[in-house]
Each structure stands twice: as structure tokens, then as C-alpha cells.
Amino acid sequence: MPGATPVFGIPYPFVGEVVDPSIWQDFAETIDGLVNGMETTVAGLLDRPAAWVTTNSQAMVINTETTVSFSSIRYDNDGMFSLGTPTQFTVVTPGVYLVHIDGAISDFATLTSWRIGVFQNGVRKFAERKNEATSGGFGMQTSLSGLIACQVGDTIQHRGIWTGTGGPGTAVGCSLQAFRICPLTVIS
Amino acid sequence: MNFTECLGLPCPDPEDYGAYALYMQRVAEMVEAHLLAQQELATTFDMPRTTIWNNDEIIGPIDTTGFASLQQTSSDVVFSNVQPPFPFPLNGLNIGTNPGTFLEPGIYHIGWSINTVEVGAVTNDSLRRANCIIEKNVPGGPLIVAEFNRAVQAENIAGGSFFGSEGTFVVDEDFGDYVVQITWLHGNVASMVQIPVGGYWIWLTRVGSVEAIEVV
Numbered sequence: 001m002p003g004a005t006p007v008f009g010i011p012y013p014f015v016g017e018v019v020d021p022s023i024w025q026d027f028a029e030t031i032d033g034l035v036n037g038m039e040t041t042v043a044g045l046l047d048r049p050a051a052w053v054t055t056n057s058q059a060m061v062i063n064t065e066t067t068v069s070f071s072s073i074r075y076d077n078d079g080m081f082s083l084g085t086p087t088q089f090t091v092v093t094p095g096v097y098l099v100h101i102d103g104a105i106s107d108f109a110t111l112t113s114w115r116i117g118v119f120q121n122g123v124r125k126f127a128e129r130k131n132e133a134t135s136g137g138f139g140m141q142t143s144l145s146g147l148i149a150c151q152v153g154d155t156i157q158h159r160g161i162w163t164g165t166g167g168p169g170t171a172v173g174c175s176l177q178a179f180r181i182c183p184l185t186v187i188s
Numbered sequence: 189m190n191f192t193e194c195l196g197l198p199c200p201d202p203e204d205y206g207a208y209a210l211y212m213q214r215v216a217e218m219v220e221a222h223l224l225a226q227q228e229l230a231t232t233f234d235m236p237r238t239t240i241w242n243n244d245e246i247i248g249p250i251d252t253t254g255f256a257s258l259q260q261t262s263s264d265v266v267f268s269n270v271q272p273p274f275p276f277p278l279n280g281l282n283i284g285t286n287p288g289t290f291l292e293p294g295i296y297h298i299g300w301s302i303n304t305v306e307v308g309a310v311t312n313d314s315l316r317r318a319n320c321i322i323e324k325n326v327p328g329g330p331l332i333v334a335e336f337n338r339a340v341q342a343e344n345i346a347g348g349s350f351f352g353s354e355g356t357f358v359v360d361e362d363f364g365d366y367v368v369q370i371t372w373l374h375g376n377v378a379s380m381v382q383i384p385v386g387g388y389w390i391w392l393t394r395v396g397s398v399e400a401i402e403v404v
Contacts, residue, residue: 003213005217008220008223010216010217010220012209012213012216013208013209013212013213015210017209019208019212023212027212031216031219035223038227041230042226096240112345117350126301128301128350129340131340131341131345144352146301146352147299148240149240149266149267182235182269182393183234184267185235186268187235
């Protein structure tokens with residue numbers, strides 16, 4: 001009856017036991033499996049879920065908070081974005097995510113305010129507001145980042161609202177990015 | 189008897205045949221120890237110490253007197269993989285173990301976002317400001333090692349003024365001497381200003397070590 005290490009169960013013979021080829025094989029195959037498993041685990045950790053989508057034209061009705069619809073996938077290694085539901089990320093792997101959004105408002109006559117915000121499951125988490133501009137031109141650009149804890153199936157959206165005159169406005173240079181910082185488990 | 193170059197695993201000679209079983213046990217135990225160490229490193233990599241706070245009660249209202257402390261309490265923790273959650277001494281947000289220290293040296297990322305809302309009338313273009321200052325307590329007084337501040341001008345628009353900031357900083361071996369101070373003020377003379385429930389977010393995560401990456 002061979003012995004084994006306490007955690008991973010690597011088998012080894014007892015003193016006096018004949019070390020035949022099958023014992024060597026069990027020993028080697030167990031270590032092989034463990035090392036391969038560790039390599040797979042580490043490779044998975046290095047491949048953090050991340051996605052980045054963009055659009056360059058989103059109609060924005062004045063004084064109406066509008067969810068940005070994205071049309072271009074820069075990258076998405078975890079299937080968070082679907083062109084069938086282009087207004088959101090849907091979290092596949094639970095964890096804490098760093099979410100970043102960008103967006104500019106243009107095609108206004110005068111701008112009193114432009115606000116963009118990160119929404120999780122339809123609830124605003126954080127936002128950024130710029131005030132006052134007198135020219136449409138390249139518009140009023142702003143961006144923000146923040147950490148949010150996400151469960152599987154949670155939605156993340158980028159919404160914008162502007163006030164002023166003229167329009168209808170157009171949101172340009174919009175992006176939504178997210179990458180996973182850590183799992184939701186507690187460090188033991 | 190020889191040993192492998194990196195891990196020092198034993199390689200018996202032909203004359204050690206009688207002790208093969210013992211050597212195999214030693215190799216098995218050493219491999220297990222190294223795998224456990226790698227597993228711990230992988231877990232550390234995958235789980236940087238991270239906490240997110242969001243206020244569960246109204247902050248303020250405050251007048252234009254000057255900076256007021258922006259405090260979070262333990263009930264404001266919406267996520268933390270550090271248990272127990274970081275404590276909150278009276279004078280601002282201090283992150284780390286009691287009495288308000290960081291848990292270890294390293295590079296940290298901190299960010300915050302607030303929404304300031306006027307109780308009454310709005311003074312157009314009046315100041316809204318918040319400071320996030322990382323201090324190290326040294327002889328002679330606190331030393332500011334990093335600041336992530338932000339100021340905006342308010343408009344009379346429903347919903348309030350949203351703004352925030354973020355950045356990274358280094359905590360050295362004297363991590364027990366570091367604190368995070370977050371304060372805010374406004375210049376809205378027409379009325380007092382408050383932060384509604386859920387209007388103040390702050391997050392902190394340890395990015396990594398300050399040690400140089402060694403390529404072997």
C-alpha cells in the first residue's frame with residue numbers, strides 16, 4: 001500500500017516496497033496532471049475577462065437620459081457583448097470590474113450640461129457632468145472610471161443626458177470598457 | 189546523490205537503489221510544497237485586496253464654511269475581499285488595520301465619485317470640490333504623498349453635480365503610517381449642499397508590488 005502526500009495525493013512507495021515501473025508511472029502521471037492543472041489555472045488568471053465596445057453616432061434627445069447603443073467590438077474575450085443587445089455588457093464571469101466610459105455631445109446650439117453615467121442593472125452607480133458650452137464643433141467630451149461588483153447576468157450600460165438648446169444632439173466618440181479586477185470571494 | 193538545479197529535487201545514484209522509495213517520497217513532498225506555494229502566488233495575483241464603499245445615508249448638508257470630512261462607515265462597504273473590512277477612524281477614511289494603516293506596502297489604485305446636491309437655491313458657477321489626499325505620518329507632521337482632487341462649477345440643473353477622480357500611489361515599508369483623507373467643500377452661498385444616499389463612491393485596490401520585475 002503506497003503512501004501519498006496530504007494535499008495533492010502524490011503517491012510514493014514505502015521503504016522496502018519494490019519500486020516497479022507502475023509505481024514510477026503513477027508517480028509521474030500524478031505530478032504531470034498537477035503541474036498541467038496549475039499551468040491551466042495560471043493561464044486562466046492571466047486571461048482576465050475584458051471588453052471594449054465603441055460607437056461614433058448616438059442620437060440624443062434633449063433632456064432625456066439615453067442608453068448608448070454600440071456597434072463596434074474592439075475586443076471581448078468573455079462574451080460580455082452581443083450585437084443583438086448592443087446597449088449593454090452582460091457579465092459572464094462574476095467579479096469586481098473596472099468600468100470606463102467616454103462620450104462627447106455635439107450638434108447642439110448651446111450646451112448647459114452633459115452628463116454620462118455608468119449603470120448597473122438599470123441603476124446609476126457613478127457619473128460625470130460637464131457644464132456650459134456655446135459651440136457644437138467637436139462637442140463636450142468627458143469620461144469616468146469606477147469599480148463595481150458584478151454577479152453573473154448583471155448588465156452594465158453607458159447612459160448620457162444633455163440640456164441646452166438646439167439639437168437633436170449626437171453623442172460621438174462613445175466607448176464602454178470593462179475588465180475584471182478580482183473575484184467576489186473573500187481572501188482567507 | 190545529485191539535486192536538480194532549480195528546485196533541488198533529489199536524484200539518487202545507482203548505488204542508492206535501496207532508498208528509491210524514500211527519495212520518491214521526498215520528491216513528492218517537495219513537489220507538493222512548491223505547487224502549494226505557486227497556488228498561493230496565483231491566488232494573490234488573482235485577488236488583489238479590494239474594497240468598494242457607497243454611502244447608505246445622507247452626508248451633510250454643509251454650508252460654505254470650509255472643508256468637511258467625507259466619511260464612510262462599515263455599513264457603507266458594498267464589497268470587500270478583505271475581512272474584517274477596513275476600519276474608519278473619526279478623522280476621515282483610513283484604510284488598513286486598526287488604528288488606520290494599510291495592510292502591506294505596494295502600489296494602490298484609489299478612485300472616488302460624488303454627487304453634490306443643493307438643499308435649496310443654486311448659485312450658478314459656484315465651486316464644488318473634493319480632495320483625496322494620501323498622507324504619511326512622519327516626525328514633524330503628515331507628509332502628503334499623493335493627491336487626487338477635483339473641482340467643478342455648478343449649474344442650476346436637476347440631479348446635482350457629478351464628479352470624481354482616481355489615481356495610483358505607492359505605500360512603502362512604513363505602511364502603518366499611511367492614511368487616506370477625503371474632504372469636500374462648496375461655494376454655494378444660496379443654500380447648503382448635501383450628498384444623497386448612494387451619491388458617494390470610493391474604491392481601493394492593491395495593484396501590485398513596487399519590486400522590479402526580475403527576468404530570469
